[in-house]
Amino acid sequence: MPKVPTEEQYRQQSLSSIRYTDNMTSQNSIRRYNRLMELLLTHAPLPYILNELVLFIEKEKPGIIGSILLLSDDKNHLIEGSAPNLPDFYNQAIDGMAIGIKAGSCGTSAYLGKRVIVADIESHEYWTDFKAVALQAGLKACWSEPIIGSENSVLGTFAMYYKSVKVPDDSDISLILEAARLAGIAIERTRAEKHQQLTNNIFDNLPYAIAITDCNFQILQTNTAFERITGYSFNDIEGLEAFMLMAPGKSSEYYREELSALDETSSRKEEITSQRKNGEDFLIEQTITVLRDSSGKIDRYIWLFDDISERKQAESVIHHQANYDLLTDLPNRNFLLERLNWAIRLCKRSQSKFGLLVLDLDHFKEINDSLGHELGDKLLIHAAERLKSHIKGSDTISRLGGDEFAIMIPTLADRKNLEVIAKGVIQDIGKPYNLIDQENLSYTTASVGIAVYPDDGDTIEALFRSADQAMYSAKEQGRNCYCFFTQGLQQKADSQAKLHQDLKVALKEDQLELYYQPILNLETNQLDKAECLIRWNHPERGIISPGLFIPIAEKTGIIKELGCWIRDQACSQVKQLINNGLNIRLSVNVSRLEFWSGELVSSFLDNMEKYSVIADFLTVEITESLFLKNQKEMTLALSNLRTLGVKISIDDFGTGYSSLSYLGNFPLDELKIDRSFINGIEGEERKQSLVEAIITLSHKLGMKVVAEGIETKGQFELLKSKGCDYAQGFYYAKPMPAKAFTEFATQHWIEANSKYAKPQKD
Template identity: 45%
Template sequence: MSASEAEYNPNNAVVSLSRYSHLLELMVSGTSLPQLLNELCYLIQDKKPDCLASVLLLSDDGKRLTHGAAPSLPQAYIDGINGVEIGDGVGSCGTAAFSGKLVIVEDIDNHPYWQPYKELAATGMLKACWSQPILGNDNQVLGTFAMYYQHPQAPDADDILLILEAARLARFGIEHHKAQLHARLSGLIAQHLPMGMMITDEQFNITDVNPAFTQMTGYSHADIAGKTPRMLANDSHQLEHYKDILQQLPSSRSWTSEVSARRKNQEVFTAEICFSVIRDEQGNIRQAVILINDISERKRSEETIQYLANYDVLTNLPNRNLCYERMTRAIEECRRQQQPFNVLILDLDYFKEINDNHGHDAGDELLVQTASRLQRCFGSSNTIARLGGDEFAVLITRPQDLARLELLLQDCLQLIAQPYRLRQVKDCRISSSIGIARFPNDGQTIEQLMKAADQAVYAAKDSGRNTYASFTPQMQQHAQTQALLHQELRHAAAEDQLELHYQPILDLRTNRVIQLEALVRWNHPQRGMIRPDLFIALAEKTGIIREIGYWVRQAALQQIKRFLAHGIRMPIAVNLSTAEFFDNELARHIIEQVDASGADPELLVIEITESLFIQNQADTRHFLDQLKEKNIRVALDDFGTGFSSLSYLSAFPVDKLKIDKSFIDRMCGDPRKQALVDSIINLGHALGMRVIAEGVEEQQQKDELARKGCDCIQGYLLSRPLNQAAIEDFLQQH
């Protein structure tokens, strides 16, 4: 006898079959459909106390959903949703009735299905809604069963099973209500019950079955009359002691068992069987009522849910959850055996550009092919998981010496770097950066190992990408320093630790300084002057760059006014980070800063990078048009380092073009670089722009640029960046 046969605990079921018996009693007693559905809602709310249950019913014309039951929802919401149309994208319930599938909206405020109904949802403070269509025997929609929450909520596996069972119960009530219109109540309960039912005598011999039983098992009344329920079990031992259990079962209780059953055609299925007994006044058993439900589909759903909980749907690789589970086992086994193992994190380089330039479908296809290549490289003996986005993990639990591991990683990098053939892109190339952490030297917990491998990935990317790096204690120190800098950088602007340094820009024709470029510096009270390459990237990564960008513009505008007070009309250029551009109101904010400062807007120059043009062309054009309308000038920085053709330049209102330093370096001895510089200068002039060469450090470079017709230069030949006092002295001397 199994444990499930020995004792039945209804709390272990999603919705116990004893609840069905309760609903049967309500129907027999003549309870109306609204009362029955209300009782169903309360039943579900008892199971999930923080949910608000609701039933909507199909209208007579089949085009709308009307109120069925919602005992805990406010009347204003009930009135507003009553009569909602069925359609794709019409809230949760309208969409569920349209598609015939479960619709899960975890956050009403931010989901497109609910945009027209956000105000209505607000009347009940509703933040999440999961809706399951109620389908009849013919798979026609009868209505919807919904579970609302007053906070954003995602369902777990039990929640999904609960709403499926609730819809089945609602279907039972609705179909029973329809059956009442045509025949006597007592007979139709059995006839229309959406599950099999057997009636036995006091000896547990079957005396009657309902149509659903015949449809489910293939056995007619004549086939099964006089036999015992035990004949259904695929393994007779499963119900070996059912009689003993029923003899001890009180009238008001039921006992449920899950068995492997066999149909008349010998097909095996999983069945849930609920036994209850009817006793006479003396307590003797007169009859037994047995409900049987085919739960094979639910079992398959549970298996699917289990799969989704542990595997990535896109690549079919283990997901983060299963990866961590296997890593836990590896830690336990390797600690016991005193053996090391390796954790690899692999991150694709420039994957965002694939999504941005070719769409997410291309990105998804590339991820699938990458997963396949990783499986080819590392084989089935190692765990290969997708952690999310373009990040993968590999657990190599078999002992590996460093030399062999390095050969494996080199093969992996070469395999990943081979061209991909995507539907949208015939020859797509990408590389990867790999971080390595080793148990137990680099960490003895999942968190420590993942953190170490992650830091190693950053080191690989800093080394030029398309390579691998092993974790070192120095990486941990670097990460701690970065974390400390992050905390201190948050207060740098407010505590007046930032300052502007200025690099002059010289007009080659007049030999006069005509503009300054403002460069932010961080003068830390304890660490001294911190190099920009240490904190600018950190500021961009953490979002602090927006606050710093605002401070830089504010300081530059004040310096413009200070110069004017001394009779110097000097434009100042400030750099705009790509990370700042995610502020959709950035142009308005810049214009408001200029207006509030009282400075001449023509003296402020906004420098943007070429990559910003490429990634956000429509948004960038709108941004630049707003600045030009205010007479704020725009310069294009680092020109020539982007990935696009030069033709897009004509579409943007840019005043100045800055040639990147990489073109100026060794220009004088390299005819190809000279040709490129010539082309950029000619292109800029053809489009009505002034051309500025950056990074000029030698007199020969200056002379060559002057011969080529370049307008301006900046660089160490003229001056290093100078603080406020030094730049004012410099301008007086020049």
């Protein structure tokens, strides 16, 4: 067996060997070599070049079977490059082999980056795992040379196989070195071309415009997006200075000074106005990056920019929508909060003050419901325009939502200045609105609350709370006025908040109780009816008037829960009265909010079913303010109640916002004359005439009449003489708890039946 030289011996041989091309003598060899060079120079496909290279080597050295394997992208495996004369099963067996020691000649060579000579495959330790397949292919020797790239990295291997045990000579070493060199050139050139092609594709297909300039800003290259965005082709602007196209008004000196300070890893980014070829201005976001040569001098500039006109326009729209009211185009709450934060920071630094006015349109909900939402919106737009006339400079007016507005006066002069603004706002808002035509003018007023920073609150939340409390105080004072925040209002607000919490507890802990005030039938002198009146037995404050806690319940929404409790107690009492043989109808009051919750009818049904009570024993009392709602919806709601058998009574007639004409439009059964008409009626003929007219009109419309607040015998007799149907008041009976009312009604029934009992026949 031939003696195999050591690796060091082969290294010395290769260094002293003459390149194979210098020894080529035959014309065929020269032609084949030139053909191979031609393939390299004409950028032929890599598989074709590698295949020709293997065939060239095999022809130059008969008996050789050539093979080229390429290093995979993960640098850990060898994949098939070209081996046209090796058996397919062998190529498949080694395709994808992991590199490493004992991975055959090629796997070991790629791993070590050195030439590996195996003269006898069968006995060499490197071939232990691949010996069987190699011998099956008839392969006995394998010399493998790593293909090294220009950066000394392994690209693959070139192998020479023999079907006999063989040691290479000098010509073999020269040949394998030349083969590996040519393979390396082909691989790197192909990869470079692919990289360049990929780079060019990326360059041309980027959605951003790119211009490459020299150190004097003269344009050397542009991409497709550049022409699409600017309208300039490369031929139009080749050699021009880039700043003339991308940043009008900024000179080359400006950019040279700014960019000279940048290093290779930094860039300059800015948003500027540019101009297209057609003269159209547009916004761009421009990034300029500096490229320097090996000596550190500026070699190139890369100008990358994007048309951000649409994005900026969209951002502007989004910002406007986020900060302005869509209906009135006034700043919204978000915008106002930012301005308030700014004003607070300013006032803290300057130790100054500013004012906040919060205003609400009076009865706007009723107007909106009666006229319709379209005209309601139109009124809001007109009101907003009127409010704008009262602001100037840094003042801010905002629509907070619904019919609520706010005005911030950051340059507060004094209290009188705020009063002047508030009075002007109230005066302008109170002027008539032509929403339909001149013959159908609409009216509204404003209630204004005023708070001052930091006196009435040193945070936005506290300041708004104070202004709101002042506004509610203005409403309580009759509306169409303004009110400054005071500590008294704060105490009142705190008291109402405490009362609200206590009311929640009262519902849970049975602190509430229904009282019943009898209503006498003036024709029969019978006790036919009674009104249910809620009482609150507070464990600490004693009896709390409904006039105090009912408005809080309506304001906070707890009135719905309270109404359900009242109806439950009323139906329970009806059941108790029936069990005692007393057929007495009970009247329950229904809040405006509760009436429009949409749950009133179902609530009545649930209570009647629970206590097996028929609707004939129940009456609903509503106030005139409900008539300001949409009449069609109002009629439907009342009709649904009457369909159940529930009677409908209008309470406190003459004190609301309706007129007598409404009485003919709604399904009403009963009218209750407010106590204000009864008080002093004995000595006032005008009141007597008015009450008599109400009674007559009601009877004409098929309604019964109840007079409230009767406290004297004279009032009682007078109303009876006027034809009034029922009397309610302290003269007849005061409100009383359930047990006392049952006893009173029983005694009344006994006395009435005893008085009118017919004598027995003999």
